[in-house]
Amino acid sequence: MLDRSIHPPYLHPPYTSTVKRAPHQPLVPLVYSLAELTGPVYGHESVRAIDNDLTRNAIVNGEAIGERIIVTGRVLDAAGRPVRNALVEVWQANACGRYIHKLDQHDAPLDPNFTGAGRVLTDQNGEYRFTSIKPGAYPWKNHHNAWRPAHIHFSVFGTNFIQRLVTQMYFPGDPLLPLDPIYNGIPSEAGRRRLIADYAHDVTQPLWALGYRFDILLAGRNQTPFE
Amino acid sequence: MTCVRTRCIVSLRVYGIYIMTPIQTGSQTVGPFFHYALITGDDQRILATPQARGEHIRIEGSVYDGDGVLIPDAMLEIWQADSAGLFPHPADPRHHEADPEFRGFGRSDTTGAGNRFWFHTVKPGARKNADSTTAAPSINIHVFSRGMLLHALTRLYFSDEPATEQDPVYAALDPVRRRTLLAHRADLPGQPTYRFDIRLQGDGETLFFDP
Numbered sequence A: 001m002l003d004r005s006i007h008p009p010y011l012h013p014p015y016t017s018t019v020k021r022a023p024h025q026p027l028v029p030l031v032y033s034l035a036e037l038t039g040p041v042y043g044h045e046s047v048r049a050i051d052n053d054l055t056r057n058a059i060v061n062g063e064a065i066g067e068r069i070i071v072t073g074r075v076l077d078a079a080g081r082p083v084r085n086a087l088v089e090v091w092q093a094n095a096c097g098r099y100i101h102k103l104d105q106h107d108a109p110l111d112p113n114f115t116g117a118g119r120v121l122t123d124q125n126g127e128y129r130f131t132s133i134k135p136g137a138y139p140w141k142n143h144h145n146a147w148r149p150a151h152i153h154f155s156v157f158g159t160n161f162i163q164r165l166v167t168q169m170y171f172p173g174d175p176l177l178p179l180d181p182i183y184n185g186i187p188s189e190a191g192r193r194r195l196i197a198d199y200a201h202d203v204t205q206p207l208w209a210l211g212y213r214f215d216i217l218l219a220g221r222n223q224t225p226f227e
Numbered sequence B: 001m002t003c004v005r006t007r008c009i010v011s012l013r014v015y016g017i018y019i020m021t022p023i024q025t026g027s028q029t030v031g032p033f034f035h036y037a038l039i040t041g042d043d044q045r046i047l048a049t050p051q052a053r054g055e056h057i058r059i060e061g062s063v064y065d066g067d068g069v070l071i072p073d074a075m076l077e078i079w080q081a082d083s084a085g086l087f088p089h090p091a092d093p094r095h096h097e098a099d100p101e102f103r104g105f106g107r108s109d110t111t112g113a114g115n116r117f118w119f120h121t122v123k124p125g126a127r128k129n130a131d132s133t134t135a136a137p138s139i140n141i142h143v144f145s146r147g148m149l150l151h152a153l154t155r156l157y158f159s160d161e162p163a164t165e166q167d168p169v170y171a172a173l174d175p176v177r178r179r180t181l182l183a184h185r186a187d188l189p190g191q192p193t194y195r196f197d198i199r200l201q202g203d204g205e206t207l208f209f210d211p
Helices: A189-194 B162-166 B177-181
Strands: A068-076 A087-092 A117-121 A127-133 A138-140 A146-148 A151-157 A165-170 A210-213 B008-014 B017-022 B056-064 B074-079 B105-109 B116-122 B138-145 B152-158 B182-185 B193-195
Touching (some): A087 A127, A117 A127, B056 B138, B074 B116, B105 B116, B152 B177, B177 B182
Parallel strands (some): B056 B193
Antiparallel strands (some): A087 A117, A151 A165, B056 B116, B074 B105, B074 B138, B138 B152, B182 B193
C-alpha cells in the first residue's frame, strides 16, 4: 500500500493544474489479486548499453554541454530488499533548463547533442547508474515568477503493477525547493527529503563528473519468485 | 521522530523497541514533457502480434478534466491477462502457458489525433480467484498526467460480458459509480472496438481505486 504521508494528494491547489484534474470522489480500496501482483517483466533486451549515458546517446556533432553528473542508487521494495531488473526511465531538461519537447517554449538554447532521455535496468543488487548533464532550472506558468528547481524525472517499474512509480529527483541545496508547489506536494518533511539526491564524493570521478546517490523505495513487496 | 541522514522513520514500537522502517519514495507528476522519453512508437500500444490467441480488439477513449475538456497530455498504461486469463509474469503459477505472442503491457499517450488513446490487444480471459469465484475479464489502467502528482488506478470491464456482473470486485462497488468502469462495444469498420472514456473529475467521474 502507498504510504499516504509520503505520497501527494491529487488535489494540491498551489499546483494549479491539479484543481481540474484531481478526482473528487473517495478512492475505493482494492484487494490485490494476481492482476495487481504481476506486471511487465524487463530484461536486457529492453535497454542498449548507451541508453544510460545521456552525454553520449544523442551526439550529433559534438559534446553535450554542461556539468557532467553520475547518478546512481538502488531500487528497493518496501521491506528494503533490492529490486532486480527494474526498468528505470529518466528524462530531463538540458543545462540551460530547456526540454527538447516541442511544447517547451522556454527561451533558452537547445543543445544539439543532448536529448535528456535515457533508460537503464537495475543489476543483481538493485543498483542503477547513469551519466548525464546537470539540468538547469526553468520557468513555468503556475504562478508569477514560478521556477522549477533542477530535477530529473524518473519512471520506475518494480516487480508488479502496484509498485509503479513516477517521481522526480532533486539536487541538494537548491534554493528553489521551498518555493516549488510540485516538490511541496509531498506532505511530510521526511518524504520531501527522500526526493533530494545526496552528493556522493565516492561516486564522483576525478577530472570527469560529479556523483550523486538517489535510492528509490517502492511501495509493496517483491513477489517470491524475485527474492 | 525521524532521522534524515539514514532516510528512515520510526513507525512502530514493539515491546518498547522502536522499529526503523525505511520511507517510500513519493510520487511526482509525469509533467508535460515525457513524450520523447516514454513514448517511443505505436508498438507500445500493440500488445498482441497477429498470431496471438483470442479475440483481437481495439480499445480507445479520451481523458477529460473537471470542465469536460479533453486532456491532451495524459499517458495511460494498461496491464491485463492473455485470452486464457494468464499473466506473463512469474507470480502467475501458470505463466509458462501464457501466450508468447502477447505481452500484457501497453502504453499510450493522448497527444495524437483527436486526443485519444488506443490499444490493440486481445480480450483478456476470465480467471479463477483463490476463493473459487470467477474474476471477469478486466484490464488494469494507470493514468498519468501533468497536474496529477500521483497516478490514478482504474479498471476496465466489458459491458457485453456476462461475467462482469458476477465479478466479486465489480459486484461490491457502488451500482451507479461502477458503470464508469464499463467499456462499450463501438466497432470501427473491420475492427472490433471498445470505447472507454476516463473522467478525472465532475459529472460521471470515473471510479478510481486506491493506487
